[in-house]
Amino acid sequence: MRVVIALCLLAPFVAMLWVGSYAKVDPTFIGIPFFYWYQMLWVLISTALTMVAHQLWRRDQRARSTTKGGAAR
Template identity: 70%
Template sequence: MTQSAESPGRRQVVTPSRVVTGICLIVPFVAMLWVSSYARVEPRFIGIPFFYWYQMAWVPISTVLTMIAYKLVQRELRARKGGAAQ
């Protein structure tokens, strides 16, 4: 049996930044797995059917959402280290 890295008395606290991080990471998965929402041809964008350009639009959107999640986690870790040092 392996021991947790955290002491038994400490609990994981759900902070607003963790909730936002989770939402940022789950939204692209939900958007891509809900195929019936984009399984159509119209509206076309510069001649490209909706099915294709919708999926390609999620590439930069997912990148931005992942970057936001990363920044939130880094900010929380810095705050936690700063609070522990004082």
Template identity: 80%
Template sequence: MIGLLLVAPFVAMLWVSSYAKVDPTFIGIPFFYWYQMAWVLISTALTVIAYKLWQFDQRARKGGDAR
């Protein structure tokens, strides 16, 4: 699960043909640019979620070893 969260932005950015276009524009910004900027925010959110899941997993492993 954590791996998928971290790989998703790479796949989205490496698949250039999916966003190499002008339309639809957003407040006058071509799709090519605002799509990439949106992925900056999305990537940040996915990285935070992955980190929180990793922390949860580490705590669970520590709890399991103490028994």
């Protein structure tokens, strides 16, 4: 579970640090060069991935507290 959380949080960093993959003008989207709309798209993707990571973290914490509480009884 924690590996999936780490991947969700790491993916945007890798995508933005790999500049060679998006340092170009074409294809344009409604007149906006690829370089800019790709980065703006990653803002939305990063938000979604962070929300997924947060939900998975909460689920993992609940599962750990249930297991810990059940073992103490």
